[in-house]
Amino acid sequence: MKKPNCFLLILVLVLIVSCSQDDSDTNGSEPVYGADQEDLDVDGLPTRLFSAQLPQIPTSNEYTIELDRWEIPNTNIDAAKTTTNLQAAIDWAHEEGYTRVVLPTGEYLVGEDINDIYFGGIDIYDNTEFVFSEGAVLAIDTNDKWNYCVLRLNGDNIIVRDGVIKGERDSHIFTPREDGNTAHDEGHGICVWGNNNILIQNMEMHSLTGDGSLVLDSNDVTFLDNNIYNNRRQGISIVGGVRIEIKDNEIHHIKGTSPQFGIDIEGPGRVDEDILIQDNYFHHNSGGDIVNATGTNVYILENVMEQGDDSEYTDGPIVSWHKTHNIIARNTITMISGSANGRLGYIQYSNGGDKGHNRATFVHDNVMNNCGMYMYKSSDADVRRNKFLGYFLAFSDFENAILIDNLVTYSEEFTNLRYCWSYRFKNTTGFAGGNYLGDQLEELPLSETEPYTMQCVLDGW
Numbered sequence: 122m123k124k125p126n127c128f129l130l131i132l133v134l135v136l137i138v139s140c141s142q143d144d145s146d147t148n149g150s151e152p153v154y155g156a157d158q159e160d161l162d163v164d165g166l167p168t169r170l171f172s173a174q175l176p177q178i179p180t181s182n183e184y185t186i187e188l189d190r191w192e193i194p195n196t197n198i199d200a201a202k203t204t205t206n207l208q209a210a211i212d213w214a215h216e217e218g219y220t221r222v223v224l225p226t227g228e229y230l231v232g233e234d235i236n237d238i239y240f241g242g243i244d245i246y247d248n249t250e251f252v253f254s255e256g257a258v259l260a261i262d263t264n265d266k267w268n269y270c271v272l273r274l275n276g277d278n279i280i281v282r283d284g285v286i287k288g289e290r291d292s293h294i295f296t297p298r299e300d301g302n303t304a305h306d307e308g309h310g311i312c313v314w315g316n317n318n319i320l321i322q323n324m325e326m327h328s329l330t331g332d333g334s335l336v337l338d339s340n341d342v343t344f345l346d347n348n349i350y351n352n353r354r355q356g357i358s359i360v361g362g363v364r365i366e367i368k369d370n371e372i373h374h375i376k377g378t379s380p381q382f383g384i385d386i387e388g389p390g391r392v393d394e395d396i397l398i399q400d401n402y403f404h405h406n407s408g409g410d411i412v413n414a415t416g417t418n419v420y421i422l423e424n425v426m427e428q429g430d431d432s433e434y435t436d437g438p439i440v441s442w443h444k445t446h447n448i449i450a451r452n453t454i455t456m457i458s459g460s461a462n463g464r465l466g467y468i469q470y471s472n473g474g475d476k477g478h479n480r481a482t483f484v485h486d487n488v489m490n491n492c493g494m495y496m497y498k499s500s501d502a503d504v505r506r507n508k509f510l511g512y513f514l515a516f517s518d519f520e521n522a523i524l525i526d527n528l529v530t531y532s533e534e535f536t537n538l539r540y541c542w543s544y545r546f547k548n549t550t551g552f553a554g555g556n557y558l559g560d561q562l563e564e565l566p567l568s569e570t571e572p573y574t575m576q577c578v579l580d581g582w
Contacts, residue, residue, distance in 0.1 A: 155521035155569075156481035156501035165505070166448055166483055169420055171395040173366040174341040176278040176318045178250055184219035186210045188227070195227025200262035204231040208243055215246045224284065226254045231271065232262030238298075240269035240308075247276025253284020253324075260287040265294035267305050270312035271329075274319060282322040286310040288329030290353055290377065306354040306378045309335045317341055327351045333372075336362045338391060344370055353377025356406070357384050359416070361391030367398045373429075374405045381408030381435065386416035386445075394418055403438070405429035409460070412440040417478065419447045426454045426466075434460035436468070438492070443471035443499035446478060450485040456492040464492040464512045471498035473518075481521075493529070496522070502551075515545035522551035524565060529558050547579075548572045 159167040188195055191210040194203050207229060214222050222245075233241040242261060245251045251272075253259075261271045271286045288308055295303040308330030313319055319342045326333035326349045333349035336342055338361035347370045349356040356372035359365055372383035383403045386393050393416035403410035404427040411426075413419050419441075426438040437460045441447050454466035462468050466489035469482065481501035484494065493512030496502055500520035504527060507514075511532040516522045529543045543558045544565055550572050553565035567573050 156503075157479045159480070164450070164485070166450055166485060167480075169397070171364050171397075171418070173343045173364045173397075174318050175343060176250075176280050176320050178220050178278060178280065179248055180220050181250075182219050183221040183223065184214045184217070185223040186214070186225060188225060193229070195225065195229055197228040197230045197258075197260060200230045200232040203229050204233050204241070204243065207231065211243065211245065211251075215249065220248055221250045221252065223252045223254060224257045224259070226256040228258040228260060230260050230262050232264055232269070234264075234266075238267040240264040240266035242269060242271040242273060244273050244275045245279055245281065248278045249276075250280040250282070252280075252282055255283075258285040258287055261289050261308070263289045263292040263294065265296040266308075267298065268307035268309075269330075270309050272310065273312045273314070274316050277317040277319075279316065279318075280320045280322070281311060281324060282320070283324070285325040285327075286333075287325075287327060288352070290328045290330050290351070293330050304378050305330050307331045307335075308353075309333075310349075310352075311335075313337065313339045313342055315339060319343065320345065322346055324348075325350075329353065330377075332356065332358045334358075335360065336365060337388075338362075340364055342366075344368070346370065349383075350374045353381075355380065355382055355385045359384070359386045359388065359393055359396065361388040361393060362386075362396065363392055363394050365396045367396075367401060369400050371402045372406065372410075373403065376405075376407040379408065379435075380412060382406060382412045382440075383410040385412050385414070386419065387412070387414040389415060391415070396420070397422070399423055401425075403427070405432045407433065407435060409434055409436040409440055410438045412436065413445045413447060414442050415445065417446040419445065421447060421449045421452060423451045424453075426452065428455060428457045430457070433458065436460055437462050437465050439467040441467075441469050441482070443469055443496075444477050446480045446482065448483045449487060450483065451487065453488045453490070454492060455490040462495070465495050466492035466509075466512075467494040469496040469499060471496075473498040476500065481523075491532075491534075513543055513545050516549040516551075517545075517547040519549045520551070521569075522546075522549055522553075522567065524551065524553040524556055524567070526555040527557070529556075529563075531559065545575060545578055547574045549574070 193206045235241045310326035311334040314337045322345045329352040332355040340363045344367045383406045396419045399422040484504045491511045493509040495515040497517040505525045509529045551567045553567045
C-alpha cells in the first residue's frame with residue numbers, strides 16, 4: 122500500500138508544478154477558495170440570474186389630458202387648482218379604462234397640504250403609462266413639509282416617461298420639528314412605494330429636498346435613461362427593493378444633506394436584493410456615487426464615476442458594508458482629491474462579526490484613476506485584473522483575499538511615497554499571483570493559512 126501512495130503523491134506534485142509553470146499570468150496555481158463556489162459566467166463573475174420584470178400594460182387606449190375641459194393651469198401658477206383638476210382628469214381617465222395618459226406641454230405647479238409633515242402631489246394608478254409631452258414639467262410648490270412626493274405611484278404596472286419633475290429646494294421653508302430638526306430630507310420626485318413592475322424612463326428629476334426617487338418595499342423597478350441631479354439627499358434611494366435595475370442614467374450634483382450619494386441601498390430590517398447598477402454616469406456627488414449598506418447580490422457594472430472639478434467626496438465613489446454582497450466589475454473611477462477615507466475608489470466598511478453569508482465580493486477589471494481600494498474586518502474577496510493607478514490596494518484583518526493579475530502604480534503627485542505605498546496587508550490570509558507594481562512583478566507572500574502583516578504596516582502605515 123505504501124508504494125501506490127508515494128506514486129500518487131509524486132504524480133500530484135508533478136501536475137501541480139506543470140500547471141503553475143503553464144500559468145505564467147498568475148505566477149502560481151489557483152487558490153483554495155474559501156467562500157461558497159459560484160456559477161461563473163464567461164468573464165469569471167457570478168452569473169446574474171435575475172432581471173427586473175417590466176410593466177405589462179394590458180392595452181394601448183390613449184387619452185391626452187384636455188386642459189380647457191378640466192380647467193388645468195399650465196403656466197406654473199395656482200398649485201391648489203392645478204393639483205385638484207389635474208388629479209381629477211387622471212382619476213377620470215383611469216376609471217374610463219385609458220391605459221396611456223398624456224400630459225400636454227406646460228409647467229404644472231402642484232402641491233396639497235395633507236398633514237403636519239406631508240405635502241401631496243399627483244397620483245398615478247396601476248396599469249397606466251403616464252407620458253409627458255415635450256416641454257411638460259411637473260413642479261412642486263414651495264412648502265415647509267418634511268416629506269412630499271411630486272408624483273406618487275399608486276399600484277402596479279406603471280410607466281412614467283419623457284418629462285421633467287422639479288423640486289423646490291431653493292425656496293423650501295425649513296421649519297423645525299418639535300425636536301428642532303430641520304433636515305427635511307424626504308422630499309421626493311417619484312415615490313415608488315410598495316409597487317411592482319415599474320419603469321421610469323427618460324425623466325429629469327431635480328432640485329428635490331430629498332431624493333430624485335425613493336424605492337420603498339417594491340419589486341421589479343427599472344430606471345432607464347434618466348437625468349437625476351441637484352437633489353439634497355440622494356439621486357435614488359432603495360429602502361427595501363427586490364429586482365431593481367438602474368441603467369444608462371446620469372446622476373450628478375447631489376449635495377445638501379447626508380448621505381448625498383448618487384445611489385443609496387439602505388433598508389435596515391427590509392430586503393434589498395438582486396440589484397443591477399450598470400452603464401451609469403456619476404459625477405459631482407458630495408457623499409459618493411454608490412453606497413450599499415444592506416443589499417445582497419448587487420451588481421455594479423460598467424459605470425463611470427468621476428469626482429468632478431470643484432467637488433469633494435465625503436466617503437468616496439463606491440462604499441459597501443461587509444454584511445452586503447457585491448460584484449464590482451469593469452467600472453472606471455476617477456478621483457481628484459481624497460475623501461475622509463483618502464483616495465479610495467472602493468472601500469468596504471466593517472464593524473467585524475459575522476457577515477451573515479459566505480459569498481465573496483468580486484472586484485474585477487476596474488480602472489481606478491488616482492485611487493485604490495481597501496477592505497477590512499471581513500472575509501472573502503476575489504480581486505482580479507484591476508488597475509489602481511496612483512494609490513494602493515490594502516487589506517486589514519481579512520481572511521481569504523484572492524489577488525490575481527492586478528496593477529498598482531505609484532502616485533505621480535506624491536513621488537516621495539514609495540515604501541509601503543502599493544500593496545498593504547495587516548493580519549490577512551489569502552492567495553496572490555501575477556500582481557504588478559508598475560512594470561515589476563510584485564511578490565506578495567500571502568498564505569491561505571497564516572495571516573500576513575507587512576513590517577512597514579506595523580511601523581505605521
